[in-house]
Amino acid sequence: MRKLDEAIQLVEDGQVEEGLKTLKQLRTTSTDDEKYSIAQNFYQWGFVEDAKEIIEELLDSYPHEGELLVFLAEIMIDLDQEEAAIEILDKISEYDPVYIESLLLQADLFQMQGLHEVSEHKLLLAKEQSDDETIIDFALAELYSSHGEYSKSIPYYQSVLSENEQIAGVNINGRIAESYSATGKFEEALPFYEAAIEKQEDSNTLFGYGFTAFQAKYYKKAIEVLTKLKELDKDYSSLYLYLAKAYEVEGFFKESLEVLEEGIEVDSLNKELHFYAGKVSMMVGSKESVEKHLREAVAIDPGYVEAILQLSKYLLNEERFEDVVDCIESVMSYGEYDEQFEWDLAFAKNKLEQYSDALNHYRHAYTFFKETPEFLEEFGYFLIEDGKQKEAIEVFKELLKLDPMKYEIEELLTEIE
Template sequence: MNEAIEEAINLVENGQVDEGLNHLYKLKESVKNHDDKLLIADLFLKWGFLDEAKEIIFELLELYPDEGQLYIDAAEILIEQDNEEDALEYLEEIKEGDPAYLQALVIMADLLQMQGLDEAAEQKLLMAKKLAPNESLIDLGLGQFYADIGEYQKAIPYYEKVLADGSEVEQINIYILLADAFVHIGKFEEALENYEKGLQQRIEINALFHYAFTAFQLERYELAIAKWNELKDLDEEYVALYLYLAKAYEHIGALNESYKTIQQGLELDPNNKELLVYAGKMAMKLQKHEEVEGYLLNATNVDNGYIEAINLLSSYYLNSYQYDKVIENIERAIDTGEFDPQFEWDLATAKKHIDDYNHALIHYENAYTSFKENIQFLEDFGYFLLEEGNRDRAKEIFKIVLVLDPANVEIEQELYRLEEL
């Protein structure tokens, strides 16, 4: 290496950045050796001085218009400057047979995919594969390309070939990429196996989460719990794990541990509406009645259109005989433009209990469209009609119940009694 260039590098690396750069600027003008010029351009590019690097590369291109690597260098600078179209034009200048042609194809594929031109990108990668059939980086590129466009089944053989070749790619865990692809096509056992191998190579936080989630999907709750707790030990602020860890605890019947976990999540993210709703559910199950309303109200405050929270809050109010609060809760949601068929059923139930029968009937009729095959609703509606003296309509509803549930003895007897009257 040119001693003067080496001196500039040492100055920069030892913190004397301005002095080192000034030294390099002078060298840029005075150095004659083209390899040294290229090295200076690489240093400018590495340190973020794109215009200086581009000036040198373009100067060299005028001298060596058939040197493919210079076109690669020019394209990389243009990409850094967000000028992808010009970068593509430079890459297209590289001729087949040039040592840089293979690299150019791969870079062009990336650029074309960024522009949404997936078919063109695929063709570039397949051309590269034809030229270098045993090049693992090409196989990896094809695997990642197909995964990026959602064709995971096509990605898998390429990842498997990289692994079969025994190739290692710096900073890329092929086992994890393969596991993710298996998850997307529903092969969870294969995914689990590859997550395990990948995590043995190197612990990756997101991969550990997905490993646990895959175990959860396979109903291997103990394994999921162990892995999410391992993740929590590594990064307790990984908020996404708390909801699923709580659900896994619930599945094995550890309700107190589930509730404790969801509270830990809320300490980190107190406005997480999913955590708030789940906390409300667990508080109900644990009969912590004084805490249920607070969690669910907070969830609706975070998102006043969060239907699950609104319906769960109405259910809580109904079960605790707070009928005015049911009406207030749902009407507040409706006023903000929200609607769910459950609103009508809950309003019907609440207004029936406060003796507002006319409006209750309207809500029952509105709900009927959505719940005409729901036996619980039909029984509720039928008995309401019966109490209101509308026997003919009640008989119609009870007959529908028997069509849906012929073994429903109670409704059969009720219908028989009505027919006898």
């Protein structure tokens, strides 16, 4: 054993070639326990094939030894031979002390292969064999969580939490918080987020906490947490939109816009930041900023319909009807479409005295907005001005069915008829 220790020390001291040469010589004269120790060191140092050779040799003498089989399976996994590893693990008896370990390893392998149900079966089998194994509950929780089955994961995480707040480097309070948040139970998630950041204040947990507080309508808490995250990690680009929205809901429009501008400096190609900056700019009365950000959002994504509609609305309010037509027809040429485009184009072209085109757009829009009183009233008046009284009468009658209180329309109909 002394020579074995000396050889290992040589490798660890950097005399790798000499140390490995000695170890290979010792293999022929060592006891089985010493051979196993040599294999462990080979494996630790990355000499996987050498470790494999020794373990296979030992298995010739001890073919049913579970510890050796698990070791060989781990080696096969490192050699990207997962199927072989599964076959090896299947040989381990349920009475072997390492049986549960083998089931956990099999569960990992089947999970890697995308066989979720098989992995779950192995873990549940392991739990039957040893109900008090915290690591099994953790594995089940992680499995369910990774497949979006958050409701299933929560009881297992809570079982783990009753024993440990952290396992395998994972903050269990954080996991429970994420699971509750993912299922829409934002109120339930918040105390677990609070406990999680007391233990470990990392960026992802802070963002989850801030996002969940926002979703739960605790906007002041969202501002507090996301501001702390911004101070900790200003490059965490996801925080800016929700921090800005929280400020906006609380009526702090200037602060909201400042946060959005900061976010755009971090992530200039984030179309949502530009879009929301455009919307908030309307609230603070910054016209140049409105158009700049909305056009930037559309430039980043020409198919960003929500931004196109917002830009069109702004241009209509500014009575820039030619710009409305240019904006919408440009994106439609790329194949983008929304029913609101028809109404906006109809209104803009009417104002530009392009009556024939306006009529076509109004008629297309009618199929989408025939139950919208505002549209029917606008369309009806257009038809009258265009000399199409009969068609206007039908449109106004439909309007009155939706809103019988439109007495001026009723009077107009009486005059027309």
